[in-house]
Amino acid sequence: SLQPVILAGGSGTRLWPASRQLHPKQFLPLLGKESLLQQTLRRLEGLDHETPLVICNEEHRFLAAEQLRQCGLENAPILLEPEGRNTAPAIALAALHATHEGNDPLLLVLAADHAIANTTAFQTTVVNAVVLAQEEWLVTFGIVPTKPETGYGYIQQGEPLGSKGYAVRRFVEKPDVATATSYLEQGDYLWNSGMFLVRASAYLRELEQHEPSVLQACREALPESGAGADDIYPFIRLNGEAFTHSPDISVDYAVMERTGKAAVVPMDAGWSDVGSWSALWEIGEQDASGNVIRGDALADDVQDSLIDSGRQLVTCIGVKDLIVVATPDAVLVASRHHVQEVRRLVDELKNRG
Ligand code: GDD
Ligand code: MG
Incomplete structure (x- = not known):
């Protein structure tokens, strides 16, 4: 079954003054009664999955713990970063943690701050991606673009892989507006939704190849055993000094732009990055x-x-x-x-x- 990994360490600067350093947007109820993080967790209900793993900044540990508790997830582990080093290391920590006991699950990596109108379509698309992820593809979820947005990654669709997905011919993170416009005109590009389905070991292998210093720092930073013994909450703390040696780089630049193993499964689920x-x-x-x-x-x-x-x-x-x-x-x-x-x-x- 799937191992959800929720990335909740961003700062949401563009939603100031609602989003603040001490209370960034993923913890805010911007689209309903529950926070974006909680809506992300709810979106998994009904899908066959393990207990989600949330990764966020140490500063927000009680916010995260309280919001998880409200979703009935009081025992879900929360991995705490002493400072954010962006998403490539965050996903590496999740992959290393998930493979600790010889397991090698499929990681369903989700941003904690997206809106998705159609939960059923979201879940169906995720299930459609499972076979490709089992075959060691790093699966992205592609959104049909509607404007030359420069804040997104662009995925050029390649050869079909089975009936549900495509190989990625090219992945370009945050192109300038002229480039984005040309991709829209070309018609064979999708937006990267920022969600991924990857086998843990497949991600670690690609990271080792393309950005080994991230992997090394994360290996040294992660404790041998799970949660800290004197916490009443299931916090997992890192060796902060080791972790700061990781480059500050997103998964998009570190892995997706460089790997030959990227695939894309189109998603039509009313997705929106609640960016601004x-x-x-x-x-x-x-x-x-x-x-x-x-x-x-x-x-x-x-x-x-x-x-x-x-x-x-x-x-x-x-x-x-x-x-x-x-x-x-x-x-x-x-x-x-x-x-x-x-x-x-x-x-x-x-x-x-
Ligand atoms: N734990 C942790 N640590 N989470 C982080 C960190 C970090 O250092 N940095 C960011 N995150 C979380 C954010 O909270 C968010 O949920 C997710 O990871 C993605 O980070 P963003 O900073 O929001 O990325 P982006 O929006 O610029 O770009 C990504 O998403 C786009 C779609 O929204 C890329 O994947 C783009 O290619 C994509 O189009
Ligand atoms: Mg974002």
């Missing part, structure tokens, strides 16, 4: 004027805007294409077309100290 406020506006419940309103807000002659009022009253008059997000100590007002720059703004704030 405009993405939240797109997938949110829009009223007749195209507004997504969360909390207590009064909008008069307002169109195509997202207003998230937090705990205070927010009022808007005569505006269009606006993002307004109010939290107790910070307010964001941005054009819906400039929300990618929130990242830069947060960097500036950090520099101000």
